[in-house]
Amino acid sequence: MRITQVRNATVLIEFAGLMEFAGLRVLVDPMLGAKGSQPGFLGVRRNPLVDLPVPLDDLVHPDVVVVTHTHPDHWDAAAAALLPRDVPMLVQHAGDRQILLDAGFEDVTVLNPSHIVSGTTFTRTGGQHGSDETLAARPGLGEVMGVVIGRPGERTVYIAGDTVLTGAVEDAVSTHRPDVIVLNTGEAVLPGLDPILMGADDVVSVNALAPAATLVAVHMEALDHCTVTRAHVRETAAAHGISGVVLVPEDGETLEV
Template identity: 45%
Template sequence: MKLTQIRNATLKLEYAGVRFLIDPMFADKDAWPGFPGSARAHLRNPLVPLPLSIDELLDVDIIIVTHTHQDHWDEAAQQRIPKDHLIYTQNERDATLLRSQGFSQVQALAAENNIAGMIISKTEGQHGSDEAYAIPAVAERLGDACGLVFRHENEQTLYIAGDTVWVKPYVDSLNTFTPEVIVLNIGCATLDGLGAIIMGKEDALRTHQRLPAAMIVASHMEAVNHCLLSRKELREFAAGQGLEHQILVPEDGETLSF
């Protein structure tokens, strides 16, 4: 397994001989405004450039879009990805959206999927607090976002948790699949007055406490305006817990092998 942190939640994954691109965001630095009603909304997104060329990113077999928020599926990706590329989405609603954007080879994930000789399971999460989802307009804005578990007899089990806070479905996924490698979207993206809508540093510690043998990989950091947790802060936190070798914080463009 080779996992490359690209930028934000964009990942390139080589798993059991298959190359995946997860949550493509291809925009140039500063291409669009900060998310309204979120922390540091005066900043323009993305905050940093891509570390690899788009041609390199598109040298993959399968694309998976966990949800269609702009920082996971942006206009630049829609323009540059070939319309006949194989793409999987979290549900039929998102698949319908992508088809309306001109993509012809879009499939919605089932709960469990046999894809290219591996099992990919779709997991649930919650893209914000109960209080945030109690407000209809905010709930509509946050929507659904899935996670992904990859399994193959020749690979370690990989769990990409997706955009979620710490909720029972996340813990259930840890217990059900006992992944050996866990990618956390951990930048502590924050809405004004409503708190974090993805995980933060304490969730890395809680994940370790649940599965002490697992390697934890930090993603979704330092690339969009509302992500407040820095790599430096997370590394210092991990070191303070004696976990600097189990909570990995890759730079954009860095590849980890497992």
């Protein structure tokens, strides 16, 4: 399995071929626009803050696309314009399905709770895009999901998505026992609200839940409202003696898992 950290929450997961099935390229939460192509969340700098480090041609021919939610840093106008109309798309609910159908995509499935593509099972998990207090103040943050990807002969991958550390994450870890956990750890903050994503300390907490799993920290240094850096995650992991199981890839870096 190869995991490429593209930028922000955009990840490309490549599975090798099986006897019965060809290899599978899974694109997660595609934000494909150029640097500065959309307004910032804080109203000062424009997002994304950095260029796309991977050639577009390497990203726009996936076998399946997972959209955990349709906030613009996970699904942008460039992705809607560039991805093939017939690529299978997996989403969290009917509202996001309609957004993709309206954009011209033909094969959009709501994970409720699972769907199989080319021998690979995608299972929806829960999440919460902020504390109870934050969601009460900003109900427009909307629902989010995580996804567990299971494929025969491969390690199980859990993509937690845009969530704080909640019981839903703990349930996903205990139920699915993933070998690899991808965490969005930028600890994004909107004015006057609690963080709406996990941060460096949450990496330590998730390691305690799944000490044998490899943790991959993403969703950093690409948006104006993310406060945690890669260096912060690496330093925190080192301070707790877990650097060996915490991977913090740079944009464009590919991990061999």
